[in-house]
Amino acid sequence: MKKLIIDMDDVLVDTSPKILKIFNALNNTSFDATFFQKTDFYTFTALPQFQTLHTKLSEAGFFRNLEPNEHSIEVFNKLALKYDIFVVSAAMEFPNSLEDKVYWLQKHLPDLSWKKMVFCGDKSIVKGDVMIDDHMKNLSGFEGEKLLMTAMHNHLLDVPYRVHSWLQVQEILL
Ligand SMILES: [Mg+2]
Numbered sequence: 001m002k003k004l005i006i007d008m009d010d011v012l013v014d015t016s017p018k019i020l021k022i023f024n025a026l027n028n029t030s031f032d033a034t035f036f037q038k039t040d041f042y043t044f045t046a047l048p049q050f051q052t053l054h055t056k057l058s059e060a061g062f063f064r065n066l067e068p069n070e071h072s073i074e075v076f077n078k079l080a081l082k083y084d085i086f087v088v089s090a091a092m093e094f095p096n097s098l099e100d101k102v103y104w105l106q107k108h109l110p111d112l113s114w115k116k117m118v119f120c121g122d123k124s125i126v127k128g129d130v131m132i133d134d135h136m137k138n139l140s141g142f143e144g145e146k147l148l149m150t151a152m153h154n155h156l157l158d159v160p161y162r163v164h165s166w167l168q169v170q171e172i173l174l
Contacts, residue, residue, distance in 0.1 A: 003128035004083035004173070005142075008101060010134040010151035012076065012087065012108075014067045019053060020152065026051040033152050041153035063100035069149075071166035073108055079173060080111070087112065088126055090138065091119040132169060147172070 009015040016033065024030055027050050036044070045053070056062060079085060087105060091097050098119055105112055120126070123133075124141040131142045134151040136159070148154065150164045163169050 001082070001084040002130065003144075004079060004085045005088050005126055005128040005131040005133075005144075006076070006085060007131075007133040007135075007138065007149075008087060008089040008091075008104075009063075010069070010153075011132055011149045012069060012072045013063075013104065014069045015063075016152040018062075018066060019057075022056050023050070023053055026053070026056070036152045037155045040156055058094050058096055060096040061100060063094070063097040064103055066104065068108055069166060071170075075166040075170045076109060077111075078170065082174065083130070085112075086116050086118055086126075086128065088118040088120065088123060090121060090123055092121040130173065132163075 006012060020031065020033060020036075023045060076085070087109075089101055091101055101119065102114075102117065105117055118126075123138040126142065128142075128144050130145045130147065131139060132147045132149055133139050134149045134154055136148070136154075136157060139146045139148060146161050147169060148157065148159050148162045149169075150162060163172065
């Protein structure tokens with residue numbers, strides 16, 4: 001079986017809406033996701049007039065009750081019949097997220113063994129045949145086939161291997 005590496009935030013999990021909601025609440029703003037189709041999210045939200053989100057993301061519970069990305073669970077379960085899937089999350093950035101992420105995976109993917117859950121720092125050590133991620137910092141050093149999942153913060157990246165949805169992932173990999 002080919003080894004498939006799948007990310008959590010903004011790939012399996014619909015994380016951006018909560019991040020945007022908290023950003024707006026902290027800063028008394030009302031930006032919606034479409035604004036960031038033409039404006040780089042990280043550059044914009046790092047402007048000095050805005051409060052940083054880092055403290056909120058570091059809180060226990062932030063990653064616990066997020067919704068799955070549309071069709072992610074159904075397509076994951078189909079892919080699991082054909083691929084050896086590892087869920088790989090750079091969770092060490094937020095140590096309090098570890099328990100939340102295990103909880104989330106056990107709730108939404110109850111058949112996924114703990115041996116297939118990989119929480120790490122730098123993903124450049126990860127090897128496999130296919131990687132689905134929303135960050136170029138994770139994909140760029142990967143030696144296999146890459147798929148960049150469209151997310152609020154990556155619209156401006158020009159890459160030939162972008163996918164916009166899990167249904168598109170299904171078309172490509174099944
Ligand atoms: Mg991610």
